[in-house]
Amino acid sequence: MKKQWLLILVGSLLVLTSCMNKANEPKAKYVFLFIGDGMGISQVYSTELYLASLNGNRQTNNLNMSKFPVQSYMTTYSSNSWITCSSASGTAMASGFKTNNGVLGKDSTLTINFESIAEKAKLAGYKVGILSSVGINHATPASFYAHQNSRGMYYDIAMELPVSNFDFFGGGGFITPKGKGENQPDAYENAEKSGYTYIHSKESIQNIKKGSEKVLAVNPFLLSKAEFAWEIDNAKESISLAEFTRKGIELIDNPKGFFMMIEGGKIDWACHANDGAASVKEVLAFDMAVAEALQFYKMHPDETLIIVTADHETGGMIIGNENEPNLGLLMNQNVSAQEFGRLLVNVQQTNPKATFEQIMELVQQHFGLGSDSKGLALSAMEIAMLKKAFDETFDGSKGLDPDKEYLDISANKTIPDVAVYLLNHKAGISWASNDHSATEVPVRVIGPGQQYFTAPIDNTDIPKIIAKLMGL
Numbered sequence: 001m002k003k004q005w006l007l008i009l010v011g012s013l014l015v016l017t018s019c020m021n022k023a024n025e026p027k028a029k030y031v032f033l034f035i036g037d038g039m040g041i042s043q044v045y046s047t048e049l050y051l052a053s054l055n056g057n058r059q060t061n062n063l064n065m066s067k068f069p070v071q072s073y074m075t076t077y078s079s080n081s082w083i084t085c086s087s088a089s090g091t092a093m094a095s096g097f098k099t100n101n102g103v104l105g106k107d108s109t110l111t112i113n114f115e116s117i118a119e120k121a122k123l124a125g126y127k128v129g130i131l132s133s134v135g136i137n138h139a140t141p142a143s144f145y146a147h148q149n150s151r152g153m154y155y156d157i158a159m160e161l162p163v164s165n166f167d168f169f170g171g172g173g174f175i176t177p178k179g180k181g182e183n184q185p186d187a188y189e190n191a192e193k194s195g196y197t198y199i200h201s202k203e204s205i206q207n208i209k210k211g212s213e214k215v216l217a218v219n220p221f222l223l224s225k226a227e228f229a230w231e232i233d234n235a236k237e238s239i240s241l242a243e244f245t246r247k248g249i250e251l252i253d254n255p256k257g258f259f260m261m262i263e264g265g266k267i268d269w270a271c272h273a274n275d276g277a278a279s280v281k282e283v284l285a286f287d288m289a290v291a292e293a294l295q296f297y298k299m300h301p302d303e304t305l306i307i308v309t310a311d312h313e314t315g316g317m318i319i320g321n322e323n324e325p326n327l328g329l330l331m332n333q334n335v336s337a338q339e340f341g342r343l344l345v346n347v348q349q350t351n352p353k354a355t356f357e358q359i360m361e362l363v364q365q366h367f368g369l370g371s372d373s374k375g376l377a378l379s380a381m382e383i384a385m386l387k388k389a390f391d392e393t394f395d396g397s398k399g400l401d402p403d404k405e406y407l408d409i410s411a412n413k414t415i416p417d418v419a420v421y422l423l424n425h426k427a428g429i430s431w432a433s434n435d436h437s438a439t440e441v442p443v444r445v446i447g448p449g450q451q452y453f454t455a456p457i458d459n460t461d462i463p464k465i466i467a468k469l470m471g472l
Ligand SMILES: [Zn+2]
Pocket: 038, 086, 268, 269, 272, 314, 436
């Protein structure tokens, strides 16, 4: 009798242990975390309305991310502000802890380094990839591997990158690769010395094969802050975020699994400039990168988790003003506000006596403004706004700075500012500011564990849920 009881006890223990082991098993072996910088609900919805307008219908769930089964939202505030910045929000999404705006991967007293979900995954034997369309040492990607008192310490962040030992870094280059001191090593050389294969031509990036240990792949075509060209400017020499995502998957796919963070960094920059058309094109490019992850998901649906979210909203974008929204009008803009600024600087230099009428021709050519047939006729007041900008900024000395990260549109001072403002207004887009807002951001999820994202969450919940699902 005693023996029988013992057998039952041992049997039950065995069943219990096997259940516990099952509970510890990772449910999500492949995790993609997509962060659209500055991508609020309206940034996504304006892109959906743009596509609906091009398709001539009222179907709005026309992006890859809008078809995900979980469509929720998330709060983003930081330790010291309702309005977060990319480093505080990046830190929250990477580590599960809030910090002050401007701080990177550390607590607000600057004494504790937070371990990121990417660092945890790497330690547990997963492969890790970090991708961004802006500098790879910019706040969002850096939140996953660096720990610095300030997000602006670009050189120190760049030098910290190889310490992570992560398997793939792709996209933008280093902002400030050289330190201020004379004897400070170049950050690219430092990465190579630490065992990274640094590649930066289209050919070498396309040809690199699996088995290359650690890779730092940088887009050969970059702008002044080591970021991708604007999507709307259609730089042919550039490699897209989607291509980088595909290459990243190819390189780090392995039987143990991986964690990959992909940032669409210039949605934020477009919205700082209140440039709706540029924002739409950046969201589309970001969604194409999501499509690459979806391809992978289709091969491993039971083990692949894709999360698409944002660090914060930028610009306080709202669809609606006294005009009926017609996002299709944005199609008439074929250049970013920033690139149009550069183009005008070039005109100033080659033809300083250019007349207002000549500049208006350029405005029409690049924004459609002034064209009746395109539905973009200008009122006398709107022409006066452009004339004022022309009078105040077209003497070659002020107003136009092509190297600025984004334009200061707050006072609608320059010709590109006014052109963008008028086109956005006619398309039905309004803006609250040139900066981030406190509004919640979208959370779209597909894959094992998606049910944990159905209720609204906080940005600190993201790594906690991922850790649970990856068994970290
Ligand atoms: Zn920003």
